[in-house]
Amino acid sequence: MKHVKTLNTQTLNNTVKKSGCGECQTSCQSACKTSCTVGNQTCEQKR
Amino acid sequence: MIHQYKNNGYNIVLDVNSGSVHVMDDLCYDVTEVLDRQYGELASESLSSPEISGILERELGSTYKKEELEEALLEIAELVKAGQLFTKDAFAGMVQMVKEHKTVVKALCLHIAHDCNLACKYCFAEEGEYHGRRALMSYEVGRKALDFLIANSGNRHNLEVDFFGGEPLMNWQVVKDLVAYGRAQEKLYNKRFRFTVTTNGVLLNDEIQEFINQEMDNVVLSLDGRKEINDRMRPFRNGKGSYDLIVPKFQKLAESRNQQKYYIRGTFTRENLDFAEDILHFADLGFQQMSMEPVVGDESDPYAIRREDLPAIMKEYDRLAKIMVEREKSGKGFQFFHFMIDLDGGPCVVKRLSGCGSGTEYLAVTPWGDLYPCHQFVGQEEFLMGNVDDGIVKPEIADEFRSLSVYSKESCKNCFAKFYCSGGCMANSYHFHGTLQDTYETGCEMERKRVECAIMIKAALAEQGKEVYHEEK
Numbered sequence: 001m002k003h004v005k006t007l008n009t010q011t012l013n014n015t016v017k018k019s020g021c022g023e024c025q026t027s028c029q030s031a032c033k034t035s036c037t038v039g040n041q042t043c044e045q046k047r
Numbered sequence: 048m049i050h051q052y053k054n055n056g057y058n059i060v061l062d063v064n065s066g067s068v069h070v071m072d073d074l075c076y077d078v079t080e081v082l083d084r085q086y087g088e089l090a091s092e093s094l095s096s097p098e099i100s101g102i103l104e105r106e107l108g109s110t111y112k113k114e115e116l117e118e119a120l121l122e123i124a125e126l127v128k129a130g131q132l133f134t135k136d137a138f139a140g141m142v143q144m145v146k147e148h149k150t151v152v153k154a155l156c157l158h159i160a161h162d163c164n165l166a167c168k169y170c171f172a173e174e175g176e177y178h179g180r181r182a183l184m185s186y187e188v189g190r191k192a193l194d195f196l197i198a199n200s201g202n203r204h205n206l207e208v209d210f211f212g213g214e215p216l217m218n219w220q221v222v223k224d225l226v227a228y229g230r231a232q233e234k235l236y237n238k239r240f241r242f243t244v245t246t247n248g249v250l251l252n253d254e255i256q257e258f259i260n261q262e263m264d265n266v267v268l269s270l271d272g273r274k275e276i277n278d279r280m281r282p283f284r285n286g287k288g289s290y291d292l293i294v295p296k297f298q299k300l301a302e303s304r305n306q307q308k309y310y311i312r313g314t315f316t317r318e319n320l321d322f323a324e325d326i327l328h329f330a331d332l333g334f335q336q337m338s339m340e341p342v343v344g345d346e347s348d349p350y351a352i353r354r355e356d357l358p359a360i361m362k363e364y365d366r367l368a369k370i371m372v373e374r375e376k377s378g379k380g381f382q383f384f385h386f387m388i389d390l391d392g393g394p395c396v397v398k399r400l401s402g403c404g405s406g407t408e409y410l411a412v413t414p415w416g417d418l419y420p421c422h423q424f425v426g427q428e429e430f431l432m433g434n435v436d437d438g439i440v441k442p443e444i445a446d447e448f449r450s451l452s453v454y455s456k457e458s459c460k461n462c463f464a465k466f467y468c469s470g471g472c473m474a475n476s477y478h479f480h481g482t483l484q485d486t487y488e489t490g491c492e493m494e495r496k497r498v499e500c501a502i503m504i505k506a507a508l509a510e511q512g513k514e515v516y517h518e519e520k
Binding site: 001002003004005006007008009010011012013015016018019020021022023024025026027028032033034035036037038039040041042043044 | 064065066067068069070071072074075118119122123125126130131134137138141145148150151153154156171203204205207211241245267314338340341342343384385387388389390391392393394395396397398399402403404405408409421422423464466467468469470471472473474475490494498501502505506509
């Protein structure tokens with residue numbers, strides 16, 4: 001495309017199929033403890 | 048839903064429902080803005096209609112030629128067709144199913160010590176005592192907590208246990224004994240414990256460092272940044288600052304872990320709204336993994352963040368993001384927890400709809416074995432869910448937490464960041480509004496800015512041909 005650069009190849013919809021295994025890290029266990037930051041977690045299945 | 052904004056010279060368009068992020072030139076950016084304002088959701092076929100061409104010519108005809116507008120429409124139609132722009136919300140119907148799904152407990156925050164050797168002014172744990180008495184967790188209580196976790200974790204293989212406080216190093220022998228107990232159970236139950244510890248570093252020594260490096264998946268090191276900032280908020284009980292004692296220990300620990308699997312974690316208050324300086328100070332000290340949280344407290348507290356502070360905080364996040372791009376380009380990059388975003392390999396939809404997991408997947412355990420939805424609810428009797436002997440005796444509390452999502456909270460419905468924060472911190476909602484079904488708006492505004500900055504950094508690095516996702520080490 002000439003006018004648009006898309007940064008990601010996956011859409012949220014693409015994650016539905018393999019969704020919910022629950023093996024990922026709990027968000028508050030990482031480094032926050034006083035807020036909620038889910039979007040920066042990594043999917044365990046991608047590792 | 049579309050969210051578009053300009054930051055550091057980039058025109059960024061986030062298609063909220065698909066999570067797609069586009070960097071556009073002015074032409075496409077302006078056309079997208081008109082289409083969003085006029086229609087909100089669009090099918091690719093409708094983009095070729097004379098009505099749309101007419102609207103664009105009327106609104107943008109003085110800036111762009113007709114052929115340019117047609118060219119932009121073609122590219123936008125392609126994105127719409129690929130499900131990357133103007134997508135409909137496909138998850139509202141899914142949330143009920145996610146919420147009805149039976150959850151298991153997979154993480155515990157063990158309050159190994161309700162005591163602390165520092166007297167940090169902003170501590171939500173009130174110098175480690177959590178509105179209660181000083182206490183250390185016994186090995187027996189800790190062992191029962193691990194048994195409870197194993198028994199309630201269903202098929203989950205990976206279990207997390209955070210040794211938290213107060214200051215967990217004040218009860219170190221119990222930490223070591225519980226790690227040994229956990230490791231022994233792993234083989235018996237086909238589980239893997241990921242232990243973490245959060246410490247102020249006062250009691251850190253070589254022996255403890257070695258144990259941490261051997262056993263802890265992550266370690267969170269509390270320090271607020273520049274010496275004068277840290278020492279003002281994080282003094283010893285006699286008033287003396289903690290910086291000089293702690294910094295060399297933390298530097299040594301970070302190096303001994305090859306600058307991986309740790310966070311140097313600070314808290315900023317309204318007394319250091321130039322907190323980017325503290326993050327850069329961490330970098331100058333050689334740290335590479337950092338976190339800096341806004342303090343949460345009632346606006347009557349002198350150091351609490353007030354709404355009037357937000358413009359300065361927004362400016363500071365923007366400034367930090369720009370500096371991080373420059374540092375990354377010059378090979379001196381570092382990780383800032385709150386700007387980390389994984390556009391391709393991030394959490395699945397179920398996780399984004401489930402929220403932080405407090406009260407369901409994640410529980411806090413007090414030194415005497417009581418169970419609470421998370422560390423921030425400890426000491427509030429209305430949230431006492433059970434104990435390590437009897438398990439969950441008030442499942443209705445878990446049910447209430449399970450029912451919460453970005454679709455149950457009115458204030459989340461039209462927020463572009465809802466799939467990144469997943470509804471925000473339940474404790475903040477409760478503390479500010481007396482209900483779990485709300486949000487802490489000051490925190491939300493900061494979160495939205497952090498998401499914007501995180502995406503801008505991705506855009507800048509993608510332009511440089513650098514790795515778009517800087518994976519957490």
